[in-house]
Amino acid sequence: MKIVRTGSAAWSGGIKDGKGSISTESGALQDYPYGFASRFEGQPGSNPEELIAAAHSACFTMALSLVLGEAGLRADQLDTSAKVTLEQVDGGYAITASHLTLKARIPGADQETFDKLAAGAKANCPVSKLLKAEITLDAALID
Template identity: 65%
Template sequence: MTIKRNGSAVWSGGLKDGKGAVSTASGVLKEAQYGFNTRFEDGPGTNPEELIGAAHAGCFTMALSGQLGQAGLTAQELRTTATVSMEKVEGGFSITAVHLDLVAKIPGASQEAFDKAANTAKENCPVSKLLNADITMSSRLEN
């Protein structure tokens, strides 16, 4: 079974003075503004790295829920922030790292079961597999 999802982008103008918009077929994003100032400065709008961070956080957190279910556990709450690092390298820019910061409330979970589920999810969620970056994680179980 192949599942396909899509997003789109429109760009007008040069690199620094141009403007773009990104959208998703679901309508969750509809012509969200992006440009040089939202990517390399602090202008209003979004940027590809922020969207990758949100996608990675969502994918990892959902995968963790699945891993916990296989261990007979159900999370009360899982909160993940994915920080995407982009660096200037030879030939341009590259996403070099993603750090996942997880805070979890999982009734009845041992630290060992939590660590195993979190590490398995980090290694195996589809977005982790897609990224050619160093993926690190800090996690805290609050029970």
């Protein structure tokens, strides 16, 4: 099975004074603004790195749900966030890391099993496989 999803961006102007917009096929984002200031100066608007962080969080969480089910477990709650790092490298910029933080409520799971399943989900998440960055994970079971 092959699944293709589409996102798009439009841009006008120079790198610092230009303005862009991001859209997704689903309509979750429709002409949402982004630009130099929202990417590099912390101004309002979106940026590619936060979109990758959201995608990595969602992908990992679904992958974990899958491996939990295969192990006979079911999560009451999985809360995942990702911090994606953009750094200047070799005269340009690169995404150098994605750090996942997970808090999970999984009845019947012990810490050792949970750690093993979370590590497997991290390694097998399609977005993790896409990123050529260091991927780390802090995972905690909560009551």
